[in-house]
Amino acid sequence: MLSKEMTAALNKQLNTELYSAHLYLSMSSYASSIGLKGAANWFMIQYQEEMVHFMKFYTYINSQGEHVALGPLDAPPNEFPSLLEMFEETLKHEMFITRCINELTERAVKEKDHATQIFLQWFITEQVEEEENDREIIGKLKLIGDNGYGILMIDNELGARVFTPPAAAAA
């Protein structure tokens, strides 16, 4: 059972996850358009992961006898000044998502909603991993600077990222 307020808060996060998916899809397309196929792959996988996050909220809301409320979404940016700035924007966005998940968790604690607290545990762990990955890539990009060869090397590395299908992901 979810409170009316918790249902609304979970729905808000569901829509934020969908916005995240659109943001990374936009980044993937832009990276592809400037010839960074590895980065395009990395952001496409990021998009797929966000759709998994979106579906986790979808499934959870329905499993509690409520229904999702899809809202209008802001359009994500569709041009980016550099690969470094794309990853800086990614980290900034993920830090915002971490704050959202923390606020949802605080609400669940306040409402003594144990099921939602358990549901959110997966996201708390996931956010640590997401921020860590972004910081690592940003660190490398800062070292590389404008070095074209270095950018190509890191693009190769980003191209090696593989999507873990939802069925095999932690439930």
Ligand code: FEO
């Ligand atoms: Fe759904 Fe990247 O957090």
